Amino acid sequence: MPEPAMLFVLPFPAIDPTLIQIGPFAIRWYALAYIVGILIGWWYAKRLVSNTALWGPAGAPMKPIDIDDFVVWATLGIILGGRLGYVLFYDLPMFLAAPWQILQVWNGGMSFHGGFLGTVVAMILFARSRKIPTWSLIDVVAPSVTFGLLFGRIANFINGELWGRPTDVAWAIIFPNADGQPRHPSQLYEALLEGLVLFLVLRFFTHKQLRLRQPGFISAVFAIGYGLARIFSEFFREPDIQIGYLSGGLTMGMLLSLPLVIAGIILLVVASRRPVAAA
Structure with a gap:
């Protein structure tokens, strides 16, 4: 590593991963x-449903109370799917050798793609039970x-996990649990792209383009936006040590995100052909 670049390494903030501990x-x-x-997602979803201007004269095909009831389903889908996804996609041999560690969510964490699939299953089942589109x-x-x-990516940064690849950029950080090399704070890149930027893009389509009136359009934009953001971030993120790089320099995150982008593009084409509800 060039000597001048080390002058710009930022210290890792000493934040205890445990906020409060009592016994x-x-x-x-x-x-x-x-x-x-x-x-916050619960609150925002209720705001979208309550805003009649976004849906056209017929209004939203669901009520805020439906969102209240769905929160429990979503929480189960996120936690069960996210944890199961991490176990299956990222470190199955280790968990087969020590299955009790599956319940230790802080050991390895959660997989977005698993949580995504778990939430999709929860949404399908809930929608059918309530006769909601x-x-x-x-x-x-x-x-x-x-x-x-x-918030999840910021928490990854606080935990000093899922760090980036070695670099000499001015904002490089030496993570205490890594190997002492200055690395990209890739967790913050993902927080910015997958969290803030993707939210603003979706906000544009829900409030300016009124695309909630075309069922599936917002879902498609989310799938494409998240998939592209994750693939881009993977170029700066160190692959999980137990997996490493796949064929052609791909990572598991890229491999799991590519089908999401493809499915999103197909859904976007289909949703775009649906008639928009009149203003």
């Missing part, structure tokens, strides 16, 4: 990020997910 009971930043993300429910939930992505 055996502990509240970790990672868990708090999920809780806050779900609560499935794509309209997904369109409401999709923008609300960005809050959890934002």
Whole structure:
């Protein structure tokens, strides 16, 4: 590493991953990020449903109370799907050797793609049980997910995990649990792209383009936006040590995000052909 570049390395903020601990009971930043993300996402989803101007004369095909009831389903989908996804996609041999560690969510964390699939299953089942158009429910939930992505990636940074690749950029950080090399704070890149930028893009389509009136359109934009943001961030993120690089320099994050982008493009084409509800 060139000597001048080391002058610009930023110190890693000394933030305890455990926010509060009373005896055996502990509240970790990672868990708090999920809780806050779900609560704010819940509030935002109800705002979308309540805003009649976004839906046309017929109004939203669901009520705010439906969102209240769906929160429990979504929470289960996120936690069960996210954890199961990490176990299956990222470190299955280790968990097969020590299956009790599956319940230790702080050990390895969660997989977005697993949580995404778990939430999709929850939305399909809930929509059918309430006779709500499935794509309209997904369109409401999709923008609300960005809050959890934002806070979750910040929590990854606080935990000093999922760090980036070695670099000599001026904002490089030496993570205490890594190997002492200055690295990209890729967790913050993902927080910015998957959280803030994706939220603003979806906000444009829901409030300016009024695309909630075309079921599936917002869902498609979310799938494409997240997939591209994740693939881009993977160029700066160090692959999980137990997996490393795949064929052609790809990473597991890229491999799992590519089908999401392809499916999003197909859905975008289909949704764009649907008639828009009159203003």
